[in-house]
Amino acid sequence: MSEFRPTLRPALATKQAVASAALKLSPLPEGTIVHVLARPGEQDVVSFLGSLAKPAAHAVRPVSPGQWFIVHEEPMPHKEMKSLFAALEPRATGVDQSHGRVRIRIEGKMASRALSKGTAVDLDPSAFPVGQSAVTLIGHIAAHVTRVGPEAFEIIVLRGFAESLWDDLARMSLEFT
Amino acid sequence: MASLVPCPHCGQRPKEEFTIKGAALARPAADADAVDWFDYVYLRDNPRGAYEEYWHHTSGCRRWIVVTRDTVTHEVAASRDAADRARSEART
Numbered sequence: 315m316s317e318f319r320p321t322l323r324p325a326l327a328t329k330q331a332v333a334s335a336a337l338k339l340s341p342l343p344e345g346t347i348v349h350v351l352a353r354p355g356e357q358d359v360v361s362f363l364g365s366l367a368k369p370a371a372h373a374v375r376p377v378s379p380g381q382w383f384i385v386h387e388e389p390m391p392h393k394e395m396k397s398l399f400a401a402l403e404p405r406a407t408g409v410d411q412s413h414g415r416v417r418i419r420i421e422g423k424m425a426s427r428a429l430s431k432g433t434a435v436d437l438d439p440s441a442f443p444v445g446q447s448a449v450t451l452i453g454h455i456a457a458h459v460t461r462v463g464p465e466a467f468e469i470i471v472l473r474g475f476a477e478s479l480w481d482d483l484a485r486m487s488l489e490f491t
Numbered sequence: 492m493a494s495l496v497p498c499p500h501c502g503q504r505p506k507e508e509f510t511i512k513g514a515a516l517a518r519p520a521a522d523a524d525a526v527d528w529f530d531y532v533y534l535r536d537n538p539r540g541a542y543e544e545y546w547h548h549t550s551g552c553r554r555w556i557v558v559t560r561d562t563v564t565h566e567v568a569a570s571r572d573a574a575d576r577a578r579s580e581a582r583t
């Protein structure tokens with residue numbers, strides 16, 4: 315048997331902190347991300363998901379028509395996830411993306427200015443209020459962006475692109491740090 | 492980021508977020524004549540002016556959309572989800 319053992323470490327564990335009074339970049343805990351895909355024609359899936367997710371701990375982020383992410387800071391125990399998947403059926407299907415995607419937080423009064431260098435989405439609070447999500451390109455990398463506070467964004471990106479996107483965001487933030 | 496394409500789900504987005512597939516033509520019936528299929532698969536009019544095209548919002552909502560666009564001015568007259576377009580055509 316091979317001596318080789320894959321080790322699971324956070325994707326951004328080796329990254330230097332980026333922080334100043336105007337802007338802060340931080341990796342979010344690699345907790346739970348469940349990708350939910352509704353069957354075509356299903357109505358009121360949002361309220362259905364709201365009833366399944368624990369309102370205080372789980373956030374439901376719209377992704378695209380008929381698709382959502384359920385996000386949680388803590389890893390979800392296997393049994394709990396199995397019962398969540400069972401409860402989703404037959405109206406929707408859940409896919410565990412907890413190890414497949416990584417979350418990054420960018421906050422501060424210059425956060426939207428820095429992000430705007432990479433995306434064409436209008437991040438003005440009137441067009442992109444708290445709770446709003448969008449899937450967009452940040453530079454050359456597709457990412458899911460949510461405004462989680464007046465001056466704070468959560469970015470969900472595929473794990474393989476996380477380091478690259480972090481480096482891009484750090485470079486975009488240079489003038490503010 | 493010059494050319495903006497309106498996605499019915501995401502709003503105005505730069506063309507870099509999309510993959511363009513080409514003319515949105517009516518698909519022949521499965522048992523249609525070989526001539527009709529040859530036409531559908533290979534022959535294009537390449538018009539100067541109004542054009543209906545499939546675009547895929549690859550780096551956004553990942554939906555196929557049908558954009559009615561002017562190939563000269565890039566003026567976009569309409570943008571619909573391809574599934575809605577297929578449904579509305581099935582009804583007529």
Ligand SMILES: [Zn+2]
Pocket residue numbers: 498499500501502548551552553554
């Ligand atoms: Zn879209």
